[in-house]
Amino acid sequence: MRKLAFLAPLAVTLAVAATAQAQPVVNVTVGPDLTREIKKLGDRDVDQQISDLQAQVSKALEQAYPGATADLVLTDLKPNRPTFQQVRDTPGLDPIRSVSVGGAAVEGQIVTADGRTLPVRFSYFTPNIADVWGFATWQDAQRAFERLGNQIEQRRF
Numbered sequence: 001m002r003k004l005a006f007l008a009p010l011a012v013t014l015a016v017a018a019t020a021q022a023q024p025v026v027n028v029t030v031g032p033d034l035t036r037e038i039k040k041l042g043d044r045d046v047d048q049q050i051s052d053l054q055a056q057v058s059k060a061l062e063q064a065y066p067g068a069t070a071d072l073v074l075t076d077l078k079p080n081r082p083t084f085q086q087v088r089d090t091p092g093l094d095p096i097r098s099v100s101v102g103g104a105a106v107e108g109q110i111v112t113a114d115g116r117t118l119p120v121r122f123s124y125f126t127p128n129i130a131d132v133w134g135f136a137t138w139q140d141a142q143r144a145f146e147r148l149g150n151q152i153e154q155r156r157f
Helices: 007-022 043-064 084-089 139-153
Strands: 025-030 069-078 103-111 117-125
Touching: 025 043, 043 069, 043 084, 043 103, 043 139, 069 117, 069 139, 103 139, 117 139
Parallel strands: 025 069
Antiparallel strands: 069 103, 103 117
């Protein structure tokens, strides 16, 4: 039994490596058109949307493509209501009564653990402004990220 004791650290190392490889990596950058809009929308709001996109895609990849890497570009982002930055920069803008068609657009690729490259091109924007009454600031962007995640989980994007 003593002769096999050296295998215990190896088993732990292999288990940790397998777990680490199963965790998806999601890199999100901002496209050039959206980069020009960040100051108007507010850095904090855009950073939060990037984080939410990463979380949704990471969760979906864990289900459908363990060990995958996603390199995504957030190309468009529209709020349903004014952001804090927009309210601060635009006197008279009403954060409650001002509504807009919101959503998001994402492009990029997923590289699966076995090396396949899967292109990603997805967008969702509310088709009708009447549908957005009562929505939070980023409701449709969140809906876009959830729908992208669902399509990844179903392997049909």
